[in-house]
Amino acid sequence: MVLKKYNINPDLALERQKCTFDIEEIINIFDGGKEKTSQRRKIEDVVLKSGLCHDDVPEECMSLKERYENAVRKSCFFSKLMKTELQEITGIEDFETPAIRRIADALFKDISPFLLHLGMFVPTIIGQCTSEQLMIWLPKALDLQIIGGYAQTELGHGTFIRGLETTATYDADTEEFVLHTPTLTAHKWWAGGLGKTINHCIVVAQLYTKGVCYGTHLFMVQIRDLDTHMPLPGIKVGEIGPRMGFSSADNGFLGFNNFRIPRNNMLMKHAQVQKDGTYVKPARHGKLTYQTMVFVRVTLVNEAAFNLSKAVTIAVRYSAVRRQSEMRPNEPEPQILDYPTQQHKLFIGIATAHAFQLTANWLWNTFKSVLSDMKKGDVGTLPELHALSSCLKAVCTSDAALLIEQCRYACGGHGYMLSSNLPYIYSFVAATRTYEGDYTILLLQTARFLVKAWEQAEAGKTVTPTVSYISRSLKGEKNSWRSTDEGIIKSFQAVAAGKIALCVKSIRDRMKSGLDYEDAWLLTTVQLVDAAEAHCRSVILETYCNEVRRLTKSSSDNVKIVMHQLVTLYLSYWTLQRTGDLLRYSSISEKDIDFMQRQYEELLQHIRPNAVALVDAFDLRDEILHSSLGAYDGRVYERLMEQAENNPMNAEPVNQSFHKYIKPLLQGKL
Ligand SMILES: CC(C)(COP(=O)(O)OP(=O)(O)OC[C@H]1O[C@@H](n2cnc3c(N)ncnc32)[C@H](O)[C@@H]1OP(=O)(O)O)[C@@H](O)C(=O)NCCC(=O)NCCSC(=O)/C=C/CC(=O)O
Numbered sequence: 283m284v285l286k287k288y289n290i291n292p293d294l295a296l297e298r299q300k301c302t303f304d305i306e307e308i309i310n311i312f313d314g315g316k317e318k319t320s321q322r323r324k325i326e327d328v329v330l331k332s333g334l335c336h337d338d339v340p341e342e343c344m345s346l347k348e349r350y351e352n353a354v355r356k357s358c359f360f361s362k363l364m365k366t367e368l369q370e371i372t373g374i375e376d377f378e379t380p381a382i383r384r385i386a387d388a389l390f391k392d393i394s395p396f397l398l399h400l401g402m403f404v405p406t407i408i409g410q411c412t413s414e415q416l417m418i419w420l421p422k423a424l425d426l427q428i429i430g431g432y433a434q435t436e437l438g439h440g441t442f443i444r445g446l447e448t449t450a451t452y453d454a455d456t457e458e459f460v461l462h463t464p465t466l467t468a469h470k471w472w473a474g475g476l477g478k479t480i481n482h483c484i485v486v487a488q489l490y491t492k493g494v495c496y497g498t499h500l501f502m503v504q505i506r507d508l509d510t511h512m513p514l515p516g517i518k519v520g521e522i523g524p525r526m527g528f529s530s531a532d533n534g535f536l537g538f539n540n541f542r543i544p545r546n547n548m549l550m551k552h553a554q555v556q557k558d559g560t561y562v563k564p565a566r567h568g569k570l571t572y573q574t575m576v577f578v579r580v581t582l583v584n585e586a587a588f589n590l591s592k593a594v595t596i597a598v599r600y601s602a603v604r605r606q607s608e609m610r611p612n613e614p615e616p617q618i619l620d621y622p623t624q625q626h627k628l629f630i631g632i633a634t635a636h637a638f639q640l641t642a643n644w645l646w647n648t649f650k651s652v653l654s655d656m657k658k659g660d661v662g663t664l665p666e667l668h669a670l671s672s673c674l675k676a677v678c679t680s681d682a683a684l685l686i687e688q689c690r691y692a693c694g695g696h697g698y699m700l701s702s703n704l705p706y707i708y709s710f711v712a713a714t715r716t717y718e719g720d721y722t723i724l725l726l727q728t729a730r731f732l733v734k735a736w737e738q739a740e741a742g743k744t745v746t747p748t749v750s751y752i753s754r755s756l757k758g759e760k761n762s763w764r765s766t767d768e769g770i771i772k773s774f775q776a777v778a779a780g781k782i783a784l785c786v787k788s789i790r791d792r793m794k795s796g797l798d799y800e801d802a803w804l805l806t807t808v809q810l811v812d813a814a815e816a817h818c819r820s821v822i823l824e825t826y827c828n829e830v831r832r833l834t835k836s837s838s839d840n841v842k843i844v845m846h847q848l849v850t851l852y853l854s855y856w857t858l859q860r861t862g863d864l865l866r867y868s869s870i871s872e873k874d875i876d877f878m879q880r881q882y883e884e885l886l887q888h889i890r891p892n893a894v895a896l897v898d899a900f901d902l903r904d905e906i907l908h909s910s911l912g913a914y915d916g917r918v919y920e921r922l923m924e925q926a927e928n929n930p931m932n933a934e935p936v937n938q939s940f941h942k943y944i945k946p947l948l949q950g951k952l
C-alpha cells in the first residue's frame with residue numbers, strides 16, 4: 283500500500299517538543315555508530331524506492347494462495363536487489379547485516395518463503411561442509427542458483443533429535459546414501475519454504491553404515507527438478523496447511539521412498555563416511571552438527587528485541603494520540619499515555635527492547651569468539667555458549683511475546699485489527715518461543731549446565747564467568763541488599779544461586795531416598811526450569827547495565843540520564859516482579875520493597891515526557907511498521923477509516939449473500 287501523507291497529529295507534535303535528548307545520539311548507539319546509521323538508511327532508501335513494498339490490496343485481504351504468490355514475487359525481486367543494487371550502491375556484501383533484516387519487514391508483513399535459505403541453509407553449508415563441499419554449494423546458494431531449507435523436525439519428533447526416524451543408509455557398492463521415511467511419523471514436517479518454494483534441503487537423518495546406526499547427521503538433498511520444479515521421483519512433498527502465523531512461509535512436509543544421493547552429499551566437516559563405508563567420528567565434540575541451531579538461537583534474541591521495538595513504537599504513539607475517559611470531573615479527556623497503568627504496560631517494553639538488543643549484540647560477539655576458538659580446535663567454550671544461547675533464546679522470545687501482547691492490550695479494540703500489525707508481530711514472536719527449541723527444553727539444557735557448574739565449583743574447580751556467582755555463594759558469601767544497579771544484580775545472582783542449590787539438594791535427597799539419577803532429575807525439572815530462568819534474568823540484568831555504561835561513556839548528559847532511567851526502571855520492575863524470590867534468597871526488606879515501588883512509580887513519571895521520543899529513537903520507518911496505529915504522523919483515525927473504505931468487502935454496496943440467503947430468510951422463502 284502507498285501510505286497517504288498527512289500532517290502530524292498535534293498531540294504527537296507536542297510530545298516531540300517535550301523531548302529532552304538528541305534522538306539521533308540514541309539511534310547511533312543502537313546502530314553501532316553514525317556511519318552504520320547512515321549505511322542502514324541508505325539501504326532502506328534503496329529498498330523503499332524500488333517499489334517492491336507495494337501491494338495492490340492489503341496482505342490481510344488476500345487469500346492464502348495469493349499471499350504466498352505475492353511473497354514469492356517479492357522474495358525473488360528482493361534477492362535480485364540484494365545481488366545487484368544493494369551491493370553496488372552500499373558496497374555491502376554481507377547479507378546477514380542487521381540493516382537488511384530490518385528492511386525486509388517493509389516487504390513482508392508476514393514471512394518470506396526464502397527465510398530459511400539465508401537463515402539456516404547457507405549457515406549450515408558454512409558450518410558443516412568440508413572445504414571441497416563448500417566450493418560446490420556455497421557459491422550456488424549465495425547466487426540463488428539453488429534455494430534451500432532445513433528439514434529436521436518430523437511429524438512425530440521435534441524436540442528429541444535422537445528420536446528422529448528418517449534413515450540414510452550407506453550403500454558402498456554404488457557409493458550412495460539411501461534416504462528413507464519408514465513410518466508416517468518419520469515424515470519431515472514444518473520446514474520453512476519446503477512446501478512449494480525450495481529445490482534443495484538440508485535433511486537430518488539417522489546414519490547407517492555397515493549395519494551400525496551412528497545417530498543423526500546432515501545431508502544435502504535436491505528435492506525438486508531445477509527446471510520444471512517437479513518433485514524428483516521418490517520424493518513426496520507439500521504444504522502442511524494453515525497456521526496461526528507464517529501464512530506465506532509455505533512450511534512443508536517431506537517423505538523419501540528409498541531416494542538415493544551421492545556419498546559426497548553427507549555434510550562431512552565433522553564426521554565422515556569413507557568410500558568403503560567406514561565411519562570416522564567427529565574428532566572434537568559430539569554435538570557439532572547442532573551448530574546451526576546455536577547460531578539461530580543467537581539470532582532469535584535479536585528478533586525478540588527488534589519485534590518488541592516495533593510493537594512498543596506502535597502502542598506508545600497510539601497512546602499519545604488516543605484520548606479516553608476523565609481523570610477529574612469535567613476535565614478534557616486525557617491522552618491514555620498519561621495513565622500510570624498505561625505507562626506501566628508500555629515503558630517496560632521500551633526498556634526490555636533496549637535490554638534485549640544489547641544482550642543480543644553481546645551474545646553475537648560471544649558466539650563469534652567461540653567460533654574463532656573452535657576454528658583453532660578449542661571446543662572448551664562451547665558448553666557455556668550452548669547454555670547461554672539456550673536460556674537467552676527461551677527467556678527473550680517468551681518475554682517479548684508477552685510484552686507484544688501487552689502492547690496489543692494497551693491499544694484496546696483497535697489493537698485487535700490486523701492493520702495495527704500487532705497480531706502479525708505477536709504470532710511471529712510466539713512461534714519463536716517454540717521453534718529452534720521449545721522454551722522448557724532449552725531452559726532444561728541450561729539447567730544441566732548449571733548443575734554441572736555447581737558440582738565443579740563444589741569440587742574447588744574454576745567455573746566460567748557467567749556462573750562465577752556460584753563459587754561466591756558456595757564460599758558462604760551472604761547477600762546484603764542494596765538498591766544500586768550492582769546491588770540488585772548481586773541479589774538476582776543470589777536468587778539464581780539459591781535456586782540451583784535447592785535443585786542440587788533436591789536431586790541428591792531424591793537419590794538418597796532410592797531414586798536413580800534420571801528419576802531424581804525428572805522430579806526436579808519444575809525447579810530446574812525455574813533456576814535456569816533465574817540465572818538468565820541475572821545475565822540479562824548484568825549485560826544490560828554493563829553495556830549501557832560502556833556505550834554511553836561519551837554520550838551527552840541527557841542521553842546518559844534517559845538511558846539510565848530505563849535501566850533503573852528495568853531493574854525496579856524485575857525486583858517488584860520477584861519480591862517473593864528476593865525475600866527468600868536475599869536480605870531485601872519490606873522497607874526496601876516499598877522504596878523500589880515508589881522509585882518505579884516515580885520513574886514512570888520521569889520517562890513519560892520522553893516516551894514518544896524514545897520510540898522514535900528505534901528509527902522504524904512507517905513502511906517497516908505497517909501499522910494504522912503506529913505511523914510517525916499519528917493519523918490513527920484517518921488510516922483506520924482509509925483501510926476500512928479500501929476493504930474489498932466494501933467494493934459492492936450489497937453482498938450477493940443477501941439475495942441468496944438473507945432475503946429469502948426475511949421473506950420466509952428459504
Ligand atoms: C533438546 C536437545 C538439546 C537434546 O539433545 P540430545 O541429543 O538428547 O542431548 P542431551 O540432552 O542428551 O545432551 C547431550 C549433551 O549435548 C549437549 N548439547 C545439546 N545441544 C547442544 C548444542 N546445540 N551445542 C552444544 N552442545 C549441545 C548438552 O549440553 C549435553 O552436554 P553434556 O556435557 O551435559 O552431556 C536437542 O535435541 C535439541 O536441541 N532439541 C530442539 C530441536 C530444535 O531446536 N529444532 C530446531 C529445528 S529447525 C527450526 O525450528 C527452524 C525454524 C525456523 C527459523 O529458524 O526461521
Ligand SMILES: Cc1cc2nc3c(=O)[nH]c(=O)nc-3n(C[C@H](O)[C@H](O)[C@H](O)COP(=O)(O)OP(=O)(O)OC[C@H]3O[C@@H](n4cnc5c(N)ncnc54)[C@H](O)[C@@H]3O)c2cc1C
Binds near residue numbers: 471473474719722
Ligand atoms: C512456525 C514454525 C516454523 C518451524 N520451522 C521449522 C524448520 O524450518 N525446520 C525444522 O526442522 N523445524 C521447524 N519447526 C519445528 C520446531 O523446531 C519444533 O516444533 C520445535 O522444536 C518443538 O518441537 P515439537 O514440535 O516436537 O514439540 P514437542 O517436543 O512435542 O513439545 C510439546 C510440549 O512437550 C514438552 N516436552 C517435550 N519434551 C519434553 C521433555 N523432555 N521434558 C519436558 N517437557 C517436554 C515441551 O516443552 C512442549 O511444551 C518449526 C516450527 C514452527 C512452529
